[in-house]
Amino acid sequence: MTGPTRGFLGRRRDRDPRLPPGQYDVGTDWPVLTAEPTPRIRPQDWTVTVDGHVESPTTWTWDEAHRLAPSDYRGDIHCVTTWSKFDTHFSGISVDTLLEAARPAAGALFVMATSRTGYTTNLPLADVTGGKAWLVWEFDGTPLPIEHGGPVRLLVPHLYFWKSAKWLSRLTLMTHDQPGFWEQNGYHDRGDPWRQQRYQGD
């Protein structure tokens, strides 16, 4: 840590307590960040599968997923590129609902989320259970836009947003952690914004 930067005072002293360290409030914007061309996925062609270290590997179609108990998230999201967005509202289903059907086997401790594009991101199972993670298809009451991961994305709002895989197609339970796409490319395995776990080694 060096001293202050010459001439820099900074602007925001009345920091919103909802803002994790190193983040700023992006306001009404919602920046789009992806690593690949945006896939066009029709809802009727979408499915999600929970497999890996589970008792009953299960696949749901769009219609089947919509018949599950609905669950909403209202709150904030945080991107590792330093923007945070307050008071979002997403609708979909809880990941818990899918796991109740697929039944994690003893020793399942991690999950790999995979997108239709092949994008992957790894999470501790404990970070997607207990009401902390969703599959969502609506934002503020309208269908989730494709550039934000529609028709269905993973939502894990207490971690940096690259963990909330867009165009989700699969959750694979694992006994051991494995790095996903950004995690192989230098980003943190857990990604807690309140601990600034941005890159490997943080």
Place this chain on the structure above:
Amino acid sequence: MATGPVTDPFAPERRRPPIAGRWHTATVAGVRRPLQRSVQLRLDVHGRMDHMPGQHYVVRLTAPDGYTAQRSYSVASSPADPLVELFVERLEDGEVSTHLADVVEPGDVLEVRGPLGGWFVWDGATPALLVAGGTGVVPLVSMVRTARDLGRPDLLRVAVSARTLAELPYADELLAAGARVVLTREPHGVRSAGRLTPADLLPLWEPGQTAYVCGSASFADAAGQLLLGLGMRPEDIRVEQFGPSGG
């Protein structure tokens, strides 16, 4: 885990880029302002690790009371350059970019972290089609300069888009590298004003290329769809967006 597609676009088949996690100090060696609303910072990074073209750095500013703000900026320089050159677009609201554009002068010391980003990188050895809009050209400039330093400019095909030539960063270098220049607000040569089209990209497309697309979210999406329309496979297209996350 057997979860990905058979041809896994995210398999680490290429050279693993360096990722520097620690903060370093950097002395500002040069400040250039060839365009309005942007600045090129030439940095002498202490304990520097060579980057691969396409990677970025984070710059962190610290106020006297310890308050910090940090943002990411693309590297424009080649790894062979003794200095790291960052291109900073000055955003009207930008807490960090206004300081870098308006206040920073040679001799200042900044905190930086990098090189970062392991995906949007060119390995200097494989054929690549580079497509960028506006300030999205910056990581591609690093690729063009690297190809020049390696004596392999033949590996790259380049198409860039801007509103006017005067607003295109590094326009002279890109033109010298044979870039197809697309201007949306004024004609360029025999090309009339207008957005990027398949006709702009088709002459540049060759089998075996990896595409690198960089620009605003809307530009990147449009360019990605054009490349898919030409027959490129999604797994051969790497995308990086610039958005209001700049600050």
